[in-house]
Amino acid sequence: MEIVEVVKDWYNKLLNRRELELIISYESSTPRREEVVKFISTHFDTHPERVIVENIESIFGSLRARVHVHIYNDVEYAKKFERKHILKKHSLIQVEGGKGGKAS
Numbered sequence: 001m002e003i004v005e006v007v008k009d010w011y012n013k014l015l016n017r018r019e020l021e022l023i024i025s026y027e028s029s030t031p032r033r034e035e036v037v038k039f040i041s042t043h044f045d046t047h048p049e050r051v052i053v054e055n056i057e058s059i060f061g062s063l064r065a066r067v068h069v070h071i072y073n074d075v076e077y078a079k080k081f082e083r084k085h086i087l088k089k090h091s092l093i094q095v096e097g098g099k100g101g102k103a104s
Contacts, residue, residue: 001026001039004064015081018044018071023064030058030065033089040069049075052082052090 001024008021024036031039033053041048054068072078079092087093 001031001035003043007066016073016077017081020067020069020071022067022069023059024067025064027063030056036067036069037090040067040071044071046071049092050078052078052086054086 003022004025005023006020007023008019011018020040024031024039033056036053036056037048037051040046040051040053044051050072052070052072054070056065056067058065070078070082075092079087082092084093
């Protein structure tokens with residue numbers, strides 16, 4: 001996996017995070033979220049727990065994907081500002097209870 005292009009790179013002072021829009025290339029199938037987190041953390045020299053992958057969108061007809069990433073200064077900021085379903089995907093909060101929905 002490698003970074004082909006950095007589309008956007010800005011620092012959000014209000015939320016204490018770096019926001020990146022990247023285009024990455026890969027060898028076979030679209031990489032899993034955990035693989036992208038490891039890759040971004042080593043490439044940008046940060047702890048994997050502070051990297052939140054918002055979205056991985058494969059580009060049709062190529063072995064590339066557009067990735068939206070947040071790199072927080074502190075994990076507590078991530079827990080405060082990220083949506084709960086994203087935090088669950090990154091195992092930063094525990095899943096509550098069993099299945100949701102109405103009981104029949």
